[in-house]
Amino acid sequence: IVKRCELTYCSQHMKKCAFLTMDDEVGFVIDDVHAHAPLEQLGWKVSSLSWKQVEIPWSEFDTVIIRSCWDYPSQLSEFLEVLDQINQLSRLANPLKLVHWNLSKTYLRDLESQGIGVVPTLWADDLDETSLMACLNRLSTVGMVIKPVVGANGVDTFHISHSTDSAKLNEVVRLFRNRPHMVQPFMNGVISEGEFSLFYFNGKYSHCILKKPAESEFRSQEERGATIKAARPEARLMLRGQQALESISPVPLYARIDFVRDDAGEFRVMEMELIEPSLYLRMHPEVPVRFAQAIDDWSHIGS
Numbered sequence: 395i396v397k398r399c400e401l402t403y404c405s406q407h408m409k410k411c412a413f414l415t416m417d418d419e420v421g422f423v424i425d426d427v428h429a430h431a432p433l434e435q436l437g438w439k440v441s442s443l444s445w446k447q448v449e450i451p452w453s454e455f456d457t458v459i460i461r462s463c464w465d466y467p468s469q470l471s472e473f474l475e476v477l478d479q480i481n482q483l484s485r486l487a488n489p490l491k492l493v494h495w496n497l498s499k500t501y502l503r504d505l506e507s508q509g510i511g512v513v514p515t516l517w518a519d520d521l522d523e524t525s526l527m528a529c530l531n532r533l534s535t536v537g538m539v540i541k542p543v544v545g546a547n548g549v550d551t552f553h554i555s556h557s558t559d560s561a562k563l564n565e566v567v568r569l570f571r572n573r574p575h576m577v578q579p580f581m582n583g584v585i586s587e588g589e590f591s592l593f594y595f596n597g598k599y600s601h602c603i604l605k606k607p608a609e610s611e612f613r614s615q616e617e618r619g620a621t622i623k624a625a626r627p628e629a630r631l632m633l634r635g636q637q638a639l640e641s642i643s644p645v646p647l648y649a650r651i652d653f654v655r656d657d658a659g660e661f662r663v664m665e666m667e668l669i670e671p672s673l674y675l676r677m678h679p680e681v682p683v684r685f686a687q688a689i690d691d692w693s694h695i696g697s
Contacts (some may be wrong), residue, residue: 407440410454411689412484413461414445414670423616424462428675437641445476445485448510453483457648457693460488463670464589466548470497487647487692488668495642496668498543505663508641511634512521512663513654517543517575521570523563529577530554537580539612540566542573546670553580555569580612581662583655589614589664590653592635593673593681594629595688597645599635616672624677634661642666647692648673648685 395581411433413426430440443450445463453460458480466473474494481490488496494503502512516529521540530538541551551676552566591597608619616622631653638651650665650671670682675682 396633406684409456409693411440412452412455412458413442414458414466415442415462417444417618418465419462421617422462422464425463425672425676429685429689430683432683433689436686436690438488438686438690451483451565452480457689458484458486459492459689460486460670462672464518467542467545470544473630476694485693486520487689489644489646490670492642492644492646496666498574499541499545499665500543501666502576502663505638505641505666510638510641510663511660513578513581513656517574518577519574519620520572520687521575521663525569526554526563526567530556530608532578533579539576540570540577541582542570542575545572548615550616551613553581553612572692581654581664582612582657584612587655590625590627590631590655590661591674592631592633592651592653594639594646594649595684596647598688599632600684601674601678602631603677622677630688631661637653638663638666642668647688 398544399543413423415426428680432441441450442453445466460477463473477490477684479492480486480492495504500517502515503517506512512532516532518525520531520696529540537553537555539553541548545551548567551563554566555562562576584607588604590605591605593601604623605614605624606621608621611618611620614620632642634653635651639649646668648668648671651665653661654664656662673681673685675685
């Protein structure tokens with residue numbers, strides 16, 4: 395009888411957490427489920443829900459965590475409306491202030507203004523073939539990468555060089571005409587070594603991975619065949635990661651900062667992911683536990 399009462403008491407007082415995902419997860423690698431069991435051990439009931447769902451009121455959840463919402467760039471206004479609703483009815487992570495700041499990759503300019511080393515970037519709102527070639531010449535590089543200011547998963551991201559055929563150039567010009575975009579020199583380290591991703595929960599370092607693109611590819615998403623392995627970051631990379639993290643406020647529940655080593659051996663920020671980064675929870679058995687504990691701790695901050 396005592397055990398039955400204890401179980402009833404626990405179920406009535408179990409906190410509820412929602413992991414936001416998307417309607418169609420086919421073709422994507424999502425490992426957030428690894429955090430479910432550790433959260434349940436901490437007294438949480440976890441649900442994975444599409445950010446478009448309307449059946450369950452967001453007010454039923456103590457915390458809503460933005461996770462694999464990788465379809466939002468094509469539905470940006472709707473996505474932000476939903477996040478605003480959630481923010482009014484529950485506790486959203488990451489905070490809406492950080493989401494708005496991190497939506498546009500122009501945040502790299504903010505990081506650079508604070509002395510954080512980022513990959514050199516040119517910014518533009520329109521594109522034609524002449525300006526495309528001008529960017530290539532201005533960067534003084536054998537290749538460059540062009541991508542939208544708001545985007546995810548490497549969609550509409552291109553590697554351009556002087557040898558790129560006219561059909562591809564025309565496609566790029568068509569996609570970025572009257573569309574804000576960014577142009578960066580192609581970083582050789584992406585191919586020769588790979589991209590390092592540092593992960594932080596509640597401002598504390600958790601783990602590191604090394605992502606290397608597949609052969610004949612330059613983008614490092616798993617969905618595009620990249621190899622992913624756990625890595626031990628060297629001291630200089632840890633220092634650069636901590637400097638980048640400390641440049642933003644408030645402290646995010648979760649953060650992923652992607653770095654590449656430049657030709658001089660220095661680490662430069664490629665992206666700082668604060669909205670829906672893959673956290674690679676499966677890379678080490680302790681990582682899901684750390685994430686779950688971070689959520690539980692965060693839920694009490696300011697409450």
